Amino acid sequence: MANETNITNDIDAVPSLAQSKRQIDRYELDIDAQAVLVASRLMAAGAKLGHASEIHFSRFGLSTGRYRLLADLEDHEGEVLPSQLAEHLGVTRATVTGLIDTLERDGLVFRRSSSVDGRQKAVILTEQGARKLRDMAHEHFARLEAMVGLLSIEERSVFLDLLGRVTKGISALTDEPAGSKGHISNE
Amino acid sequence: MANETNITNDIDAVPSLAQSKRQIDRYELDIDAQAVLVASRLMAAGAKLGHASEIHFSRFGLSTGRYRLLADLEDHEGEVLPSQLAEHLGVTRATVTGLIDTLERDGLVFRRSSSVDGRQKAVILTEQGARKLRDMAHEHFARLEAMVGLLSIEERSVFLDLLGRVTKGISALTDEPAGSKGHISNE
DNA sequence: AATAAATAGTTAGGCTCCATACTAATTATA
DNA sequence: TATAATTAGTATGGAGCCTAACTATTTATT
Known part of the structure; x- marks a missing residue:
């Protein structure tokens, strides 16, 4: 086992709140760091789950x-x-x-x-x-x-x-060039 | 626009609770349909987010x-x-x-x-x-x-x-042939 | 010092999925 | 009916990520 890479990191390690804060502070943006963290964590979880799912189903061919x-x-x-x-x-x-x-x-x-x-x-x-x-x-x-x-x-x-x-909010990533503020246009 | 496929379905459409129920009932399994639904929805959300993320970042090359x-x-x-x-x-x-x-x-x-x-x-x-x-x-x-x-x-x-x-529970998909219950072996 | 083992990065080939463009068949239009 | 537009399914080529195997370098062992 000379060639082993530990991919399955703990969730806590993936994107930390501190890292999200640093990114936002760097550019002095008026953004909620926790919102960014939620989005980042969900992305990480989705990738991890997708990978695990392939491993799971590969057991059955x-x-x-x-x-x-x-x-x-x-x-x-x-x-x-x-x-x-x-x-x-x-x-x-x-x-x-x-x-x-x-x-x-x-x-x-x-x-x-x-x-x-x-x-x-x-x-x-x-x-x-x-x-x-x-x-x-x-x-x-x-x-x-x-x-x-x-x-x-x-x-x-x-x-x-x-x-x-x-x-539902995922469409915010793919919608047209975003008017100005991050205001959601639901009523 | 003769070639258009509507991929971005509403979340409600992807895996329905009724579908999860039917699958479980078919084999008379002692499984919580809602648990299966949560897992299925998360998979669908992960895939959708991953795709949206690529579109998002492709705007910046x-x-x-x-x-x-x-x-x-x-x-x-x-x-x-x-x-x-x-x-x-x-x-x-x-x-x-x-x-x-x-x-x-x-x-x-x-x-x-x-x-x-x-x-x-x-x-x-x-x-x-x-x-x-x-x-x-x-x-x-x-x-x-x-x-x-x-x-x-x-x-x-x-x-x-x-x-x-x-x-954390994602490891249940990749763990060894499942001992018995889904008890997590963290301390 | 000489050899073996471990490590850093890369390469090769595979899988999943997509966008685009194509063929064949059907329906609408004239 | 003849032509155009639409539809169903498919082929092609690409992107992202993986596993496994490889090269070069460093460290451990003897």
């Missing part, structure tokens, strides 16, 4: 995207159009094509041309694909539950509410 | 990783070793090498061999790199602040606390 596609199929009687999958998963159709390619190669889904619309190709969950979901269900959901195990039921509700609002 | 590297340099007198950068940013040394390559090509940083240790190559922030940070500071931090603008000061504190605990 899947990736995050491929699992989500299978789960969406299962939730829709095992048959969905690629464009619908793209919408459900929140990814592009091009990405869906790639996911299906791999899943089809592994025998978990297959494509079937539509008889009503020659452009469409329905994606079908195979028996093997359904079995894969069945086999991994227990461990998968147990791990998800354990992930939020440090939160009480009430705290989970609060977290869900706050996360939802922050998620 | 940077990526998320390259910005974070520059900011870390600025926070350490403009000179840090690559291995330290990797640790601060929570990425591998290989990734840092790639980030530096691009930043050096753009004239925002440069490498300088160490005199005390021939293996080390310090990364130095150039004047141009410092100017880049200065020029983007106002808009960057204003957008970050706006992102959490839907939360009150108190709510931000709560969110930070809850997010921190969930982040």
Whole structure:
């Protein structure tokens, strides 16, 4: 083990409040350091979770995207159009094509041309694909539950509410060049 | 605009509570559907934020990783070793090498061999790199602040606390084949 | 001193996802 | 009907990050 890098740092280490403060003070900005900290921490958490998720699903020979596609199929009687999958998963159709390619190669889904619309190709969950979901269900959901195990039921509700609002705010990063002040244009 | 895909779905649409419930009920698992929902929503939020972040930084000719590297340099007198950068940013040394390559090509940083240790190559922030940070500071931090603008000061504190605990729980996804319960082994 | 082990940084190749541009099929318009 | 515009799915090339393996240098061991 000569080649080991400790990536999984403690959350406290990632972006500290002191660091956020220094950045803001340096330019004498009228910005709430805690707001910046929340944004930074969420980014760090998102990256960490994304990575952990890939490790988790790779145990079952899947990736995050491929699992989500299978789960969406299962939730829709095992048959969905690629464009619908793209919408459900929140990814592009091009990405869906790639996911299906791999899943089809592994025998978990297959494509079937539509008889009503020659452009469409329905994606079908195979028996093997359904079995894969069945086999991994227990461990998968147990791990998800354990992930939020440090939160009480009430705290989970609060977290869900706050996360939802922050998620709405993400558009502040991508909106057009921002008028002037950081005032939110919700009423 | 014949080729437009609406990726930025509303958060409510991504994984619904009903969908989580159906998944759990299908296999009659003893799992809290809300816990699964929290985990799923956080994953979705993380992915969305990561994407938005890249769009945000691309306005300044940077990526998320390259910005974070520059900011870390600025926070350490403009000179840090690559291995330290990797640790601060929570990425591998290989990734840092790639980030530096691009930043050096753009004239925002440069490498300088160490005199005390021939293996080390310090990364130095150039004047141009410092100017880049200065020029983007106002808009960057204003957008970050706006992102959490839907939360009150108190709510931000709560969110930070809850997010921190969930982040700790992420290891539940990557830990060894799960002993039994999701008890965390911190003291 | 000579050899082995560890460390710093890099390279090579992989994965996930995206934006863009393309082909084939359908629908609207004239 | 003939043409144009739209739609479904796909190919291509890129960005970001990873793991694993490699080179050069330093430190530890003998």
